[in-house]
Amino acid sequence: MIEKLKTILTHLENLNNHVGGEIISKEELKEQHENLHDFKxxxxxxxxxxxxxxxxxxxxxxxxxxxxxxxxxxxxxxxxHFSEIDDLTVTLFKNYKDSLGK
Incomplete structure (x- = not known):
């Protein structure tokens, strides 16, 4: 499960980077990667x-x-833990399309 969550976070990070890293802060992403240690x-x-x-x-x-x-x-x-990652997913979902227009 941890590997799957890492993969999800990497995917969210890649999407975020594609639009200039403007939707989710690097700190938020780093914190979620660190939280995976607690998840383990x-x-x-x-x-x-x-x-x-x-x-x-x-x-x-x-x-x-x-x-x-x-x-x-x-x-x-x-x-x-799942909710924290889902919050990032929802944030991208709500803002990604608009960020492509910039």
Whole structure:
């Protein structure tokens, strides 16, 4: 998944550069590339959590609550990362055509 996100970011960067780099700042693109390091850590955390979930005590409500809360936290973190890249995509979508006219 990380490679696919890198590919998307590279594509967005190429499109942005094609119109003079005026739509998305280099800093925003750099930040998203750096965020992929955190995304990798999230995947590792998810793998660990899924392994731990195999041994969760179904009769221990506190254990189940903790497990579900950790899943929720990871899922929202994944959503945030996708949302950040999608925001850049939408920005290009809304402005690319007009930028070609310059």
């Amino acid at each position: 850590k999230l995947i590792e955390s998810l793998d660990k959590l899924l392994e731990e979930s195999k041994t969760v005590d179904y009769n221990n409500p506190d254990s189940i609550d903790n497990n579900l809360m950790n899943i929720h936290k990871l899922m929202t973190s994944f959503e945030w």
